[in-house]
Amino acid sequence: MSTLTSSVPVAAAAAPVASGRPATLVPFVRQTLAGLRVLLVLAVLLGVVYPLAVTGVAQVALGWRADGSLVAADGSHVRSRSDAVGSALVGQSFDGPRWFQPRPSVAGDGYDTLASGGSNLGPNNPDLVATIEQRRAAVAEREGVDPASVPPDAVTASASGLDPDISPAYARLQVARVARENGLPVADVAALVERSIVGRDLGFLGEPRVSVLRLNLALRTMGS
C-alpha cells in the first residue's frame, strides 16, 4: 500500500497527504468503499442529469421525433399515442391483398415490437434455404409473376424484424396486384411508388428504399 492512498478523507486531503500511516482497513475494502462513493456521484451526473437533460432538450426541440415519429391514419404527424396508427420508422404487418406487403419478419409472429430481432440463421443453413424457396414461391404466386423476378429483400427476414422499408424493386413488383385489389389505375399506383422512393442519404449512404407504411397511407387517400 503506497503512502499516497487515493481515498483519504476530506480532512486529510486538505492537509498535506499523510505519510507512512498504515492503512487501518484492508486496503481493498477501503478502495471499494471509495469506488462506491465515486460511482454514486458519477451515477447522479451520468445516469440521471445527463439522460434527463437530453430528454428535456429533445422533447422541446425535436418532440415528434423524440416521441417516436408517430403518424395518424390520415398520414399526419402526431405525438399522442392514442391518435397514432404506428411509427413512420417502424415496420408493421398488413393483412390482406389490398396492401403493399413488407419484408418477412421473425419478430414474434411478425413485426412484434416487443420481440425485435432476426432469424440468426447461418449462411448455409438448409432450413433457411428451404424457407427462402417457400417465400419465393409464395410471393410469385401472390403477385402472379415469375419466381425468378422476386427480389432478395422479399424473401429474406431483416435484422430487426421491424424493417419499415422494401426495395424499389419489391414495391414495383406489387403495383399490379395492389392496383387491381383497390380498383385503382395501374399507372396511378406505379406513380405513387416512384414518388415514394427515398434515395440514398446524401446520395451515397445506405440504399434506396420505399416505406411500406407511407405507400399504404397514400393508398387510403387515393381510394377515398
Added chain:
Amino acid sequence: MAALLQVGLVVAVLAAAHRPLGAYLARVFTSRRHLAVERAGYRVMRVDPDAEQRWSTYLLSLLGFSLASVLVLFGLARLQDRLPLAVGAPPMDPAGAWNTAVSFVTNTNWQWYSGETAAGHLLQMSGLAVQNFVSAAVGLAVAVALIRGFARSGTDARVGNFWADLVRGSVRVLLPLAFVAALALVAGGVIQNLHAPTEVTTLAGGTQHVLGGPVASQEAIKQLGTNGGGFFNANSAHPYENPTPWTSALQVVLMLLVPFSLPRAFGLMVGDRRQGWAVLATMGVLWAGSVALLTWAETAGPGLAPAAAGAALEGKETRFGAAASALFAASTTGTSTGAVNAMHDSLTAPGGGVTLVNMLLGEVAPGGVGSGLYGLLVLAIVAVFLAGLMVGRTPEYLGKKIGRQEITLVALVVLTMPAVVLVGTALAVALPAGQAGIQEAGPHGLSEVLYAFASAGNNNGSAFGGLTSGTPFYDVLLGVAMLVGRFVPIALVLALAGRLASQRTVPAGSGTLPTHGPLFVGLLVSVTLVVVALTFVPVLSLGPVVESLS
C-alpha cells in the same frame, strides 16, 4: 462507388477530428487543474485527486471501483421491478444479473436478454448507461497510465491518479461528446422519452406496441464508449436506435472516434508525434483491410442462402444494405463495441470470419476506448523484442529497455485472451450444457461458440445470435471469460506501466530500431497478424474456413 464514398466520409470525419481531439485528450490527462464541478465531486466522493499513485494502488482503486460497480448493477438488475420506471420489467435471475453486471462493467455489453421486455428505463439509464461511460473511462485511464509509464523517467512506479483519470475521462471527454451526439441522433429519429410500451391499432387494423425509453442518450455513449449494448434486442438494426443510413454512419464515426484519436494523444504525451502516427497507421491498415474484406464478402454474397435469395440480405435492413452493414460490422468488431446493425450470425461465411478475426486480433483495429491503444502498445513491445532478437541487441521502445520482466508481463498479456477464448470454447463444445445452446450443425455451430468466447474474452459483446446463451451455463462461464479477459490484462499492463515509469529513459543510440517509419508499421501489422495466426488457425480452420470452402 457508393460503398467507397461511404467509407470515405467516415475516414474524412475521423481525420478531421484526429488532431484536435487527440490534443484535447492529451491536455485533459496532463492538466493539473480541476474543474469546479470536479472539485465539488471529489469533496463528496472523499478522494484526493492529486495524490500520485503507484501502479499497485492505481490498480487497487480500479478494481475497487469495478467491484462496487458490479455489486450496484447486480442489485439494480435484481430489484428493478421495485424501483421507479420499471415499465413492467421483472427482476433478472441471479445468473442473468451476474452476467449483465459483469458484462457492462467490463465494457463488453454481451446481452443474454432482450431490452424491450427485460430491462426497465431506470436500469437502462442509471445502471447500464452509467457503466457505458465509466467502463470506457476505465479503459482510457489504463491507456493513459501506460503512456505515463513511457513518458516518465525514474519516478518510483507512479503512474497518475485513478480517480482523477476516471472522472476526467467521463466528465471532460465522454459526457460533452455524448450530449451532442445524442441530440444529433434524436434529429435522425432515435427516440428519447420515458414512456412505457403502448398498444396502438395499426393501419390495417392489427395491434402493435409503440416503444418508449431514453434511447438516444444511451445510444450515443454506447457507440462513443465502444460499449455496444443495445437498448432493444435488435441493437443498432432497430429503427428506433438507428433509423437512417446517416445515423448509421454517425454511429460508426462515434465508435471509432476516441480509439483513432488516442494515438495522437499518445504521440503528444511521449513527446514524439511520429510514434503516434505509427500506431495510428497500424490501426488504420488493419481496420481498412477488414472493411474491404467484409464489403467484398457481403456484396458478393457467397453461400447457399444468399444464392437462393439472390443477395446476402437475411439479417440485414433494407436501408443499410450490404455495404453499410459491412462497414458497421468491421468497425464494431475492430473496436470492442459489439453493436450490430445487421445480424452477424447470418453474415456470409467469410464475412463472419472477418468479424471473428477482428476480435481475435485482441481488439486493436483500432480497439476499444483505451484498451485498443494499450493492446497495440503491448504488441509494439513484442515487435521491438522480436526485432531485437533478430539483430542481437537489447530491445528498447521509446527509450525504455525491454528486459526480462517487461517482456514477461507483455507475454502474459498476449497469452491471457487466447487462453480464455480457447479454454471457454473447448469447455462449451465438450459439455452437454454448452452443446445444448448450439443452433447450427457442423462448422457454423463451432463458429457460434467460438464467436461467443472471442466476444466475451475480448470484451466485444456482439454475438452469433443463434447460440442460446441465456442459460446459467453460458451466463456464468461467459461472465468469467469477460472478467478475466478484461482485468488480467489491465493488471499486467499497469504493472508494466509501473516498471516503465521507474526506469530511466535512455537516449536512442545508433542501434535503436526506429519505431515510427513504414518499416516498423509493417513489422507491427505482421506481428499482430502472426500472433493471431499462430494461436487460432486450428480452431478457425474448423469453423469459418471450412464453412467458406464448403
